[in-house]
Amino acid sequence: MWRRRVGALLRSPRTSSSASSACQSRRHHLLPSEEPLALNRLARLFTSQAGSDGGDTQKPFIAFVLGGPGSGKGTQCTKIASDFGFAHLSAGDILRHEIASGSEKGELILEIIKEGRIVPSEITVELIRKAMEMNNAKRVLIDGFPRCEENRIAFERIVGTEPDIVIFFDCPEDEMVKRLLGRNQGRVDDNIETIKKRLKVFESLNIPVVDYYSSRGKVHKINATGTADEIFEAVRRLFSSLRL
Numbered sequence: 001m002w003r004r005r006v007g008a009l010l011r012s013p014r015t016s017s018s019a020s021s022a023c024q025s026r027r028h029h030l031l032p033s034e035e036p037l038a039l040n041r042l043a044r045l046f047t048s049q050a051g052s053d054g055g056d057t058q059k060p061f062i063a064f065v066l067g068g069p070g071s072g073k074g075t076q077c078t079k080i081a082s083d084f085g086f087a088h089l090s091a092g093d094i095l096r097h098e099i100a101s102g103s104e105k106g107e108l109i110l111e112i113i114k115e116g117r118i119v120p121s122e123i124t125v126e127l128i129r130k131a132m133e134m135n136n137a138k139r140v141l142i143d144g145f146p147r148c149e150e151n152r153i154a155f156e157r158i159v160g161t162e163p164d165i166v167i168f169f170d171c172p173e174d175e176m177v178k179r180l181l182g183r184n185q186g187r188v189d190d191n192i193e194t195i196k197k198r199l200k201v202f203e204s205l206n207i208p209v210v211d212y213y214s215s216r217g218k219v220h221k222i223n224a225t226g227t228a229d230e231i232f233e234a235v236r237r238l239f240s241s242l243r244l
Ligand SMILES: Nc1ncnc2c1ncn2[C@@H]1O[C@H](COP(=O)(O)OP(=O)(O)O)[C@@H](O)[C@H]1O
Pocket: 067, 068, 069, 070, 071, 072, 073, 074, 075, 076, 179, 180, 182, 183, 184, 224, 225, 226, 227, 228, 229, 231
């Protein structure tokens, strides 16, 4: 039902080729020869954090928070973090932090975000892994990730685990557009042209990730229309049913 809503409201015909290449574009990937080394290095690093000390380091409880651009992920994660003691790791904020650092990687990320495309998985996963390591939290919300199947697979390969739950905020496209145009955070991607691209990426690449976790019984869908407080009440009901 929500797939039709998102699809139906997209004006221009879906250029799924450009949207779908967003996640698979090899342009900025590590060279094939480098990739295995980098991924092994990351896996070793994370494992050394998670298990080398006699295994008494618990893996954190991980909740992926998904939903279209403007569905309210960040707003709800802030409330969840403060009321339920989760660390809130916003993948988008982590990427914008890298941009602000002025690094070469940051310049590449900026170019991709301006286009509403998806940053190569090994960049995003490495940044998320580092943030998880620094937080060392027992309960973690990963907000706005994974954005595509490649992201999901890279996370599981590098971090070595699946999320415990996936919260999906389901919001009609016109409401998301309205919220994004009113966000006023000075973001390079909150303009109608880039928003349209992000919605195409959401429909063609993000939704298959939700479908995958749905098939594994991990998705909890929340109606993301109404006020932020009303939506958070639904989140509270979900968390109490899950005894979180
Ligand atoms: N339930 C809501 N009703 C109206 N506006 C909302 C609601 N939830 C969030 N917003 C606003 O919409 C914009 C996008 O919210 P945000 O949490 O950043 O969404 P996302 O992280 O999914 O893009 C922000 O300006 C936010 O203040």
